[in-house]
Amino acid sequence: MPAFDSVLDLIGNTPLVDVSALSPKASVRILAKLEGQNPGGSVKDRAAKAMIEEAEKEGRLEPGSIVLESSSGNTGIALAMICRVRGYQLTVVLPENVSPERRQMLEVWGARIIPSPGSEGSNGALRAARALAEEHPDWYFPYQYANPANPKAHYEGTGPEIWRDCPEVTHFVAGLGTAGTLMGVGRFLKERNPGIQLWAVEPPSGETVDGLRNLDDGFVPPVFTDNQGDQLLDRKMIVRSRESIEWTRRLTDVGIFAGLSAGSAVAAAVKGAAHLDEAVIVALIADGGWKYLSTGAWTADLDEVADRAGNLIYF
Amino acid sequence: MSVSVRLPTILRTHAGGLTEVSAEGGTIGEVVDDVVRQFPGTSSHLKAPDGGLHRFVNVYLDDEDVRYLKGLDTPVDAGAKISIVPAVAGGSG
Numbered sequence: 001m002p003a004f005d006s007v008l009d010l011i012g013n014t015p016l017v018d019v020s021a022l023s024p025k026a027s028v029r030i031l032a033k034l035e036g037q038n039p040g041g042s043v044k045d046r047a048a049k050a051m052i053e054e055a056e057k058e059g060r061l062e063p064g065s066i067v068l069e070s071s072s073g074n075t076g077i078a079l080a081m082i083c084r085v086r087g088y089q090l091t092v093v094l095p096e097n098v099s100p101e102r103r104q105m106l107e108v109w110g111a112r113i114i115p116s117p118g119s120e121g122s123n124g125a126l127r128a129a130r131a132l133a134e135e136h137p138d139w140y141f142p143y144q145y146a147n148p149a150n151p152k153a154h155y156e157g158t159g160p161e162i163w164r165d166c167p168e169v170t171h172f173v174a175g176l177g178t179a180g181t182l183m184g185v186g187r188f189l190k191e192r193n194p195g196i197q198l199w200a201v202e203p204p205s206g207e208t209v210d211g212l213r214n215l216d217d218g219f220v221p222p223v224f225t226d227n228q229g230d231q232l233l234d235r236k237m238i239v240r241s242r243e244s245i246e247w248t249r250r251l252t253d254v255g256i257f258a259g260l261s262a263g264s265a266v267a268a269a270v271k272g273a274a275h276l277d278e279a280v281i282v283a284l285i286a287d288g289g290w291k292y293l294s295t296g297a298w299t300a301d302l303d304e305v306a307d308r309a310g311n312l313i314y315f
Numbered sequence: 316m317s318v319s320v321r322l323p324t325i326l327r328t329h330a331g332g333l334t335e336v337s338a339e340g341g342t343i344g345e346v347v348d349d350v351v352r353q354f355p356g357t358s359s360h361l362k363a364p365d366g367g368l369h370r371f372v373n374v375y376l377d378d379e380d381v382r383y384l385k386g387l388d389t390p391v392d393a394g395a396k397i398s399i400v401p402a403v404a405g406g407s408g
Contacts, residue, residue: 122404145404204400218371219404236380238400 008085011038011045012157016165016282019254022247022266028273029280031166032251032266033158036258036288040078041105043158043286047180048078050153051142052086063087066139070094070129072122073102074287075144075178080109091139093129095121097312101291122177123219145178146222154184162282163192171276173268174284175261176200176236179224181284186232200236201268203244203261204310235272239264242306245297248289252298259287260297260309316341318391320350321398322357329356338397343374344387346397361399371402 004010014037020029035043055061067083068091069075076092083090090111094103097118106113114132116125126145133141144150158181162169172189174181179200186198223229241260247270248263256262262285269283289298295312296305321335330336336353340346347368351358363369367387374381375398381389391397 126404218402220402233383235383238375238378
């Protein structure tokens with residue numbers, strides 16, 4: 001393999017690995033796409049790189065430019081790494097209730113952190129970032145929830161990689177946050193084979209976010225609506241924290257040390273597998289487990305961890 | 316038949332502070348209508364002017380979003396667990 005010019009060239013082309021040992025049925029294969037292998041440690045490297053490169057192409061960034069984003073962690077970390085390499089300054093609005101490792105990683109890359117109330121979740125961080133963006137029109141606000149470069153990174157990267165490595169795929173399951181992964185991968189795969197099913201997994205965050213004052217403060221990401229997400233998705237389900245943690249633990253049986261949202265995706269794949277005769281399910285493993293060690297997810301009492309995770313943003 | 320419906324914080328003030336209410340109905344639509352009948356203050360929060368679900372409301376039947384089942388026509392069995400959840404920004408946003 002020739003040497004790469006930049007660490008940023010290592011983003012994407014993540015491995016797909018068979019984890020059917022976790023499947024309840026021999027006739028249902030489950031494969032895991034290991035996005036934790038990206039240099040910034042998560043699937044978010046893809047969207048972050050695409051958004052920054054798009055802005056560079058449009059001439060919106062120059063050395064020293066300030067980039068602003070709201071993030072519960074992974075997008076912020078990915079942007080922080082890329083901004084560091086490309087010479088921009090990142091400011092992240094970060095909810096207070098993310099795992100401490102997420103904050104530490106942002107500090108590693110030199111990002112400036114503006115805390116937002118944990119009780120308002122990602123919604124509150126987004127609201128604060130929007131206000132800051134209005135105050136500072138010279139800052140570049142990628143706004144990942146609406147930026148077409150976000151799903152495009154998956155339409156051009158993640159989707160084709162899955163199709164290349166596993167054209168027999170019948171189901172794709174991933175966490176729903178900005179909807180970038182699901183919309184991009186889903187569009188690409190369904191264009192190749194309209195029979196492929198697209199499953200979205202959500203944490204129970206809508207139940208825990210008490211900062212929502214009014215339903216009209218509710219939020220559906222423009223990335224979701226712009227891509228007719230309600231027509232593209234075939235299934236959307238909540239996976240509770242206890243189950244997510246159980247399956248995050250089970251993943252270690254096949255040698256995968258992953259974040260908690262990966263446990264949710266695999267839990268959904270396993271639950272779905274029970275009702276399928278023959279299938280090949282690809283589950284997205286959004287990140288590695290490193291940033292969650294402090295939660296005790298692998299070692300502490302399951303009930304205690306599940307309780308704590310209820311107050312933590314882990315998607 | 317009777318099912319339990321979990322309400323989000325923002326609807327509780329319109330339902331006498333209750334976290335969970337009982338409602339009758341054979342479909343999700345009938346259950347939602349019964350919640351509105353019992354607690355009229357929830358109406359504008361649950362229903363869109365066209366009679367469908369408010370766009371920022373997700374209704375889950377045993378943790379499955381009913382929009383991807385049969386929507387308001389989704390049949391419910393006795394003892395089903397229904398939760399009403401506001402749509403919020405989530406994820407590694």
